[in-house]
Amino acid sequence: MQQKLELGDRQNLIKVKEFFTKVKLLNEKLVNQVNKNMKKVIKGTVERPRLSIFRSNAHIYAQIIDDTNATTLVSCSTVDPEIKTQIKKGNTCEASKLIGQILATRSVEKKITQVIFDRGRYMYHGRVKAVADGAREGGLEF
Template sequence: MFKKVNRKALRRRKQLSIRNKISGTVERPRLNVFRSNNNIFAQLIDDVNGVTLVATSTISKDVKAEVKHGGNIEAAKLVGKKIAELAVAKGLETVVFDRSGYVYTGRVAALADAAREAGLKF
């Protein structure tokens, strides 16, 4: 008999494994990525103080005006560019990338590449 694979539980296990290894600080925050079918979200988190320093997504006002659909690679590139611009404006240049258990391809990779091109180092 075949067992149905619970993809959400597998991703959660990967996510917890990654989070045990990386952590964000004030000087080097964690760039967290969350993607849904219709949107993509990115935030810079200081885990020492438990504070989100910068956040943006495809439902933010500045990004939503430029994007037709938030669940594609073009939208992910725009979110990556915006998060890097906001971080550099706050004086943050180096970050730790947290892919949240997602495979590093498609929208996740596009967001990371756009953030690197816009000035973030990771």
């Protein structure tokens, strides 16, 4: 049985929805501000490009970026077909470590050995740390 909402209940429900949408917008603003501040501090150059990490719930993406020319030099993710065959799930530390190793081998082929590590808004823990460890094992220097 559904209850009919009275006029006061409907107004309260609308106020609650408005409150949560404001909180969501404020949270998005804060996240964008943190990312903007990080980009001011961390810049990649031609000699030492930036290794950027993006982590979703299902996959992890890593790319080496030259910020002076605004170009992506090397990229790798758990969505790549050649990597999908080697892993079961894209959201594990083992998959992240593999991404770091493959990214490092691709970058060494392009004669990139030194990078600046940009963890973005993510803590240096878990999958982000696994990518960094894999990249170090593959031959990149931070």
